[in-house]
Amino acid sequence: MSAAMDFIEQTLITAEVVRVLPSAIAPFIGNLLAKKLGAGKIIYDALIPIAEERLEEKARKSLGQTVPEHHDCVQWVMECSPRSKPWSADRIVHELMALWFGSVHITSTTACFALHHLCIHSEYIEPLRNEIESTGWANFEKSGGKAFPLLDSFMKESARMNPVESVSSRRMALKPFELSDGSRIEPGEWICTAPRGMMADARYYADPLKFQGFRFVDPDLLDKTISRTSGDDVPQETPSEFTDITDWQLWGTGRSACPGRFYATAVMKTLLALFITKYDMQLEDPKAARYFAWRTFVYPFASTKVVLRPRSAA
Ligand code: HEM
Numbered sequence: 001m002s003a004a005m006d007f008i009e010q011t012l013i014t015a016e017v018v019r020v021l022p023s024a025i026a027p028f029i030g031n032l033l034a035k036k037l038g039a040g041k042i043i044y045d046a047l048i049p050i051a052e053e054r055l056e057e058k059a060r061k062s063l064g065q066t067v068p069e070h071h072d073c074v075q076w077v078m079e080c081s082p083r084s085k086p087w088s089a090d091r092i093v094h095e096l097m098a099l100w101f102g103s104v105h106i107t108s109t110t111a112c113f114a115l116h117h118l119c120i121h122s123e124y125i126e127p128l129r130n131e132i133e134s135t136g137w138a139n140f141e142k143s144g145g146k147a148f149p150l151l152d153s154f155m156k157e158s159a160r161m162n163p164v165e166s167v168s169s170r171r172m173a174l175k176p177f178e179l180s181d182g183s184r185i186e187p188g189e190w191i192c193t194a195p196r197g198m199m200a201d202a203r204y205y206a207d208p209l210k211f212q213g214f215r216f217v218d219p220d221l222l223d224k225t226i227s228r229t230s231g232d233d234v235p236q237e238t239p240s241e242f243t244d245i246t247d248w249q250l251w252g253t254g255r256s257a258c259p260g261r262f263y264a265t266a267v268m269k270t271l272l273a274l275f276i277t278k279y280d281m282q283l284e285d286p287k288a289a290r291y292f293a294w295r296t297f298v299y300p301f302a303s304t305k306v307v308l309r310p311r312s313a314a
Contacts, residue, residue, distance in 0.1 A: 003042035008105045010037040021080070044093055044101075054078055073099070076081075084188070094173055106164050106266045112300045113162040113269055114155050116290050117211065118276065119283045119306060123133070123277060124154055124213045132273045140273075141203040145266025146241075149274065155268055156242045156296035159250055166196035167298045169253040195249035196298070205236070216240050279308040 014037065014298040018030040018047045034040050054074055057067040077095045081087035087095070098267040119127065132140075140147045173185040185191055200208045205215075214222055218239040240247050243261045257260065258264070283290075284305035291300045 003039040003046075004100065006039035006042055008068065008101060010034070010164040011101050012105065013037070019295075024047050026029060039093055040097065042245070043097055045095060047093045048089055050074055051092040052095040054092075055089055057227060060135050088150065103260050103264070109261075109300055110155075110159055110164050110264075111268045112292075113164070114268065114272055115275060115281070115306055116157040116164060116283065116300065116304070117161070117213070118272070119212055119281050121213060122282070125280075127214075128154065128276050140269070143158045145262060145269060148269055149221060150214060150239075151269055151273060151276075152242045152265070153259045154213040155265070156240070157211060159242070160205070160215075160248070162200040162298065163196050163199060164249060164289065164298055166194065167295075168195045168249040168251075169193045169256075180210075188290075193249045193253065216242075236274070275308070278311060281306055281308050281309055283307070 008166050014030055014033045017033060018026045021029055024241050051074060054070070055078070058078070061067045073096065074092070077099070078087070080095075081092070098271065118128075128151055131148055135147050144308050168192060172190050174185050175187055178186040179185070198204060200278050202208050212235070215235050216239055217235065222235070236247075237248070242265050243251070245253070245257045245261075251261045284307050289301065291298055293299075
């Protein structure tokens with residue numbers, strides 16, 4: 001497990017080094033660095049026998065033999081490989097590692113910012129606790145992670161104020177392409193969107209620099225659920241959910257938009273709801289800088305401490 005955690009940070013460091021190197025030496029240095037840092041190799045060595053065993057089972061199944069059934073991500077990745085040219089064990093493991101990296105770093109950092117916002121805007125804790133405790137975990141599970149609309153909105157507002165990535169929807173034109181405003185993109189040119197700027201734009205969000213945790217909640221539900229004491233006086237005209245892709249760029253665009261967003265949302269809700277219901281929390285030093293920007297990333301400092309006190313001890 002520690003290799004799995006280290007792999008995330010090591011991949012980020014390696015990627016950032018490789019990005020600033022000339023392309024002639026980048027692959028060489030990248031491989032050297034990855035070998036030296038080592039976490040990737042530990043994961044690879046642990047997963048490769050499993051992937052090889054699964055391929056063997058697949059071959060035996062095609063001969064009519066009975067093989068064990070697996071319901072896990074190794075099997076899922078294997079079954080997603082193209083039928084005409086199935087992936088080797090090596091490719092399956094690399095896909096798994098890419099998925100692990102892509103799913104962990106941004107989900108954990110997005111959840112971390114939401115935790116900071118819970119400490120800074122503690123007036124939201126009570127209505128969120130009421131929502132979670134009156135809904136209950138069984139109903140949350142039954143809803144497939146969709147329940148807790150107040151928490152959903154709080155997470156969305158947190159990610160709007162502190163998106164981990166400043167740009168999104170990176171695309172390279174394969175043929176000449178014209179945007180709706182007439183701008184032309186030539187083959188080989190890259191474009192992207194700018195969520196961080198868009199999320200702070202008054203054309204899209206009323207009073208955009210103000211944190212309003214319940215900004216995205218249906219106003220009718222808000223009226224019924226809590227009295228408006230938290231200062232959420234300018235909700236969006238159209239309520240929306242954290243997983244929506246039509247009103248913001250957090251998850252990217254169109255067919256390539258993040259397929260993991262429903263899972264990420266359910267994980268974040270579970271994690272935050274546990275913190276909210278089990279602890280009283282505060283930032284150890286509310287005035288200290290909480291995050292830093294590096295190129296397009298905005299990351300929380302690992303050194304920012306959140307003090308948690310079990311609720312029963314309060
Ligand atoms: C808060 C958490 C997350 C955020 C903000 C996020 C955001 C994104 C963004 C912006 C993209 C690029 C979309 C585009 O180019 O249009 C993407 C792609 C992707 N994400 Fe996520 N993601 C998150 C969590 C996850 C999780 C948990 C998983 C898997 C369990 C996942 C799997 C993927 C995959 C496989 C792609 C590539 C899709 C493709 O190229 O077709 N993501 N994500």
